[in-house]
Amino acid sequence: MTQPETPMDALSPPVIKVTRRDLPVSCPPRDQPTAGLHPRVYIPLERVGDEINCPYCGTRYRLVE
Template structure:
């Protein structure tokens, strides 16, 4: 008997990349302005301490500080 086909569990969707400014700090994901503001618990990201780029541990969104 043949084994059932396996499906991928990881999403093939690339993480979203968002540019933010110092005026947007403190940075949280999701941002209050996002349509998916309730997609996962709000998490604060230390983008300045991370060298200007942070990634959300929940959804994988990438935030880049541009100023």
């Protein structure tokens, strides 16, 4: 039996775009229902274009402005 092909985008972790007003950024976000799923970690975004994955869940954070 073969498995159906899954688009690569479906396998990629989500990307959360943040601005300087959102800094400092932590994962998981406090306002999300997933807030208790792993320890809170701060994501060190400094320059526009920086993109960093959460070491626990793989969510990617990108500083866009």
